[in-house]
Amino acid sequence: MRQLSAEAMSSWFAVMEHKLWVRPWETPPNQNNRVLGSGAEKLGIPIDAIRRNVKGCWNLGYCGMGCPTNAKQSMLLTAIPAALNRGATLYTRLRAERLRFSGGRISALDCMALRPDGIHPSGKRVQLRARHFVSAAGAIGSPALLLRSGVPDPHRLLGKRTFLHPVVISSALMPERVDAYAGAPQTLYSDFFLQQAAIDGPLGFKLETPPLHPVLYATTLQGFGAAHQALMREFTRVNVILALLRDGFNPESQGGQVRLGRDGLPVLDYPLGEVIWEAARRALLAMAEIQFAAGARAVTPVHETAPLYSSWAQAKKGIAELPLKPLLCRVVSAHVMGGCGMADAPQRGVVDHRGRHFWLGNLSVLDGSVFPTSLGANPQLSIYGLVARNASLLAADLSGRPPPLIP
Numbered sequence: 001m002r003q004l005s006a007e008a009m010s011s012w013f014a015v016m017e018h019k020l021w022v023r024p025w026e027t028p029p030n031q032n033n034r035v036l037g038s039g040a041e042k043l044g045i046p047i048d049a050i051r052r053n054v055k056g057c058w059n060l061g062y063c064g065m066g067c068p069t070n071a072k073q074s075m076l077l078t079a080i081p082a083a084l085n086r087g088a089t090l091y092t093r094l095r096a097e098r099l100r101f102s103g104g105r106i107s108a109l110d111c112m113a114l115r116p117d118g119i120h121p122s123g124k125r126v127q128l129r130a131r132h133f134v135s136a137a138g139a140i141g142s143p144a145l146l147l148r149s150g151v152p153d154p155h156r157l158l159g160k161r162t163f164l165h166p167v168v169i170s171s172a173l174m175p176e177r178v179d180a181y182a183g184a185p186q187t188l189y190s191d192f193f194l195q196q197a198a199i200d201g202p203l204g205f206k207l208e209t210p211p212l213h214p215v216l217y218a219t220t221l222q223g224f225g226a227a228h229q230a231l232m233r234e235f236t237r238v239n240v241i242l243a244l245l246r247d248g249f250n251p252e253s254q255g256g257q258v259r260l261g262r263d264g265l266p267v268l269d270y271p272l273g274e275v276i277w278e279a280a281r282r283a284l285l286a287m288a289e290i291q292f293a294a295g296a297r298a299v300t301p302v303h304e305t306a307p308l309y310s311s312w313a314q315a316k317k318g319i320a321e322l323p324l325k326p327l328l329c330r331v332v333s334a335h336v337m338g339g340c341g342m343a344d345a346p347q348r349g350v351v352d353h354r355g356r357h358f359w360l361g362n363l364s365v366l367d368g369s370v371f372p373t374s375l376g377a378n379p380q381l382s383i384y385g386l387v388a389r390n391a392s393l394l395a396a397d398l399s400g401r402p403p404p405l406i407p
Contacts, residue, residue, distance in 0.1 A: 001344055003353045009385055011406040016384040020053040020073045027059055030183025032209045035174060035239040037188045039294030040207075045192045050208075052184065053380075061182045064211040093118050094126060097264075099133065099149035105362050106133050132362045132398055135340075136387070139369040143258040143339035144266035146350075152359035157350055159258035161341055163374035164270060164333035165244040168280045169210075169220065170287035171231075172239045172296035173308070179236055185211030193243075193286060194376050200250055203279035205243040206376060207287065212240050220330060222304045231300075239291060243283030244335070248373030250275050255374075258339050272331065277324040280331070284322075288315040302330040335379050340369040355390040366390055 002008075016022070029037060040047045057071040070077055084090060093114040100108045113124040135142045143159040151158070186208050194204035210216070214235060221231055247253045256270030284301045291299045292312040299315050300308045303322055309315035322329070343349025346358035351370055357363040366387045368379050375382055396403035 001342070001353050004386070009389070012385040012389045013381060015406060016381060016388050017051075020078060020384065021055040022051050022053045022381065025049060025052045025054075025184060025187050027057075027184065027187075029187045030061065030180070030185070031176070031178045032180035032183075032212060032239055033186070033188040035172070035178065035294045035296075036190070036207065036209050036241055036290065039290035039292070040190055040192075042293040043290060045190055045290070047188050047190050050187050050189055052187070057184065059183050061185055061211065062213075063185055064216075065213070091126075095121070096135075096137070096145055097148065099145065099151065099360075099363070101149070101151065101360055104360060106360055109133060132364065132394065134364045134366050134391075134394075136365075136367045137369075138367050139336040139339045139371075140258055140266050140268060142365050142367055142369040144260065146340065146365075147258070147260050147266075148264055151357070151363075153350070154359075155347055157341065157348075159339050161248065161255045161372065162258055162268060162270070162339040163248045163255040163335075163337045163371070165206075165335040165337075165374050165376075166247060166270075166272070166276055166280070167242050167244050167332045167334070168283050169302040169330055169332070170241050170243075170284055170291060171221070171300050171302055172241075172288075172291035172294075173234050173298045174237050174239050175295060175297055177236050178239050180209070180212035180238060180240060181214070185209065191376075193283070194246060199246075202282075203245045203247060203250060203253060203275060204376065205245045205279060205283045205286075207290075208242050208244065210240055210242050212238070220302060220332065222300075222302055222306065222330065239294070239296070241287045241290065243280075243287060244376075245276060245279050245283065246374055246376035247276070248338070255338055272326055276331075277329075280324055280329060281319065281322070284319050285316060288312065288319060304328045304330075335374070337368045337371040337374050337379055340365045341372040342370040343372065354393050355387075356394075364390065364394055366394075 037047050053073045054071045055073055058069050062068055095112045095114055096109055097112050098110045099106050109128045111126040113122045113126055115122050135145055137145055139162055146158055190207040194206055218232055248255055252275040256268050259267050261267045288299045289312055298308040298310050300306050309318055340350040342351045342353055351357050351365050355364045355366050355370055368383045392404050
């Protein structure tokens, strides 16, 4: 889409980097990231630094569980207070149930009030009316709301092409203490394996390290009983590397689909086909080689039947023979994209480049559900930049004022 070229979006990304304090991270990487960097360097694999949206970070490493010092510049500290200061009203414990529409326009949003626990319905219903409605519930919530509402979908695109950056994991036992829970969890990455084939060819993958805390490691790690306990006892020496597969470009990588369950809540079906498993095997091999190059004493893919491999030669042979299928090879995800894909025509998408719904004139979708493919990178800044642009265009349209000039 020409309107969203790199040149057109670069200023919006710069604006959001400034607002959210996205800066180079000057503190040395923690040991978990150093293993990735050291092994990649020895193999000639380029490594880059991740810029972080933090201000006054204490380098504690608890980012994934909620920053204890409010250094992470999340929406809780930035956009929400800014909106409240400008007169917005924030309703909490209110679940959006259904949009009411007629004649191509929405008239109201039906909501269910929740109990103080924020989960169970209270039985009280609320109806909200507005000139324009914005869905920003993410790539699961926005398709679900629109599906519950029965919005026009003549080309049956809603909820489809939902992408996850499917993630496979490799765990290593290092000779030194790693203490992967300590320090900023993700500061180094490599896009090398995203660049080794055409974008619509075999799936490429991005390498990073995870925020590794005991419960996260324990629930992800394979095995039961004594075998699981033995691996957990080595927790302080464990390094873990992630590979995020770039789905959505290969013709055989069509992503998943958001549907509604019997209770009206969303259910995601994401088939793991051969194109995913072929990339997963390449990724597990690449991560194991990096870990052994960094000095690992043993490496195991996070897979129910994988043993601890004591050498790269042993791992190379073993991983090549591992059966890769659901419930055996652990596949996780943290990046959800698509389901309300944008396009230049209603035959191809749910919304246009501004996030405006093709069939309902006063509905916008402003979140990661509008991406027509995955990105091959953390979608955070892409979402922020695109939403800043589209929200600004919407505000200009509703107010009758010209859109802001971004230098």
